[in-house]
Amino acid sequence: MAAAGDSFKYSGGETGNDPAWRVVIATGPSRRVEAWIVAIWAAALVATLAAEVPTFARAAMVLALACGAIRAARRHAWQEGPGAARRFAVDLSGGVEVEPAVGGQVAGRLADGSFVAPWLTIVRWRPDGARFDRTILVAPDAVEAGDFRRLRILLRWR
Numbered sequence: 001m002a003a004a005g006d007s008f009k010y011s012g013g014e015t016g017n018d019p020a021w022r023v024v025i026a027t028g029p030s031r032r033v034e035a036w037i038v039a040i041w042a043a044a045l046v047a048t049l050a051a052e053v054p055t056f057a058r059a060a061m062v063l064a065l066a067c068g069a070i071r072a073a074r075r076h077a078w079q080e081g082p083g084a085a086r087r088f089a090v091d092l093s094g095g096v097e098v099e100p101a102v103g104g105q106v107a108g109r110l111a112d113g114s115f116v117a118p119w120l121t122i123v124r125w126r127p128d129g130a131r132f133d134r135t136i137l138v139a140p141d142a143v144e145a146g147d148f149r150r151l152r153i154l155l156r157w158r
Helices: 031-050 057-079 145-157
Strands: 022-027 085-091 095-100 106-110 116-117 120-127 134-138
Touching: 022 145, 031 134, 085 116, 095 120, 106 116, 120 145
Parallel strands: none
Antiparallel strands: 022 085, 085 095, 095 106, 106 120, 116 120, 120 134
């Protein structure tokens, strides 16, 4: 039986600094995300080519789609370049520490609107002093299974 001064194990009171309530995720490349980006790009390309617009506008849209797909693949599928997170940590109190692919470390807080599912998790967070939220897309094939499960549990019950 716990002493009267101890806080309840699941209350979130003193557990914010407990390492058991901190999840550290090292992300890697994801073939699943890469496949989704290619599929979405191909569908958008077909729609663009089928549209009845002038040739110059169609070429500009195809170029914009290609640039967007490459940027999305670098950031989310291959985990490289600006905006990609190579490693991040989330704790129960809502603290987030991100190690970007370009180096350094950024601290922040969890924001409302994170998405949790067995096939994909999206972590919304806001860096300290920043105006806008950022997202980290976490696919199950890009991280270790145990860490992915712990992250989903922490985000679901936070």
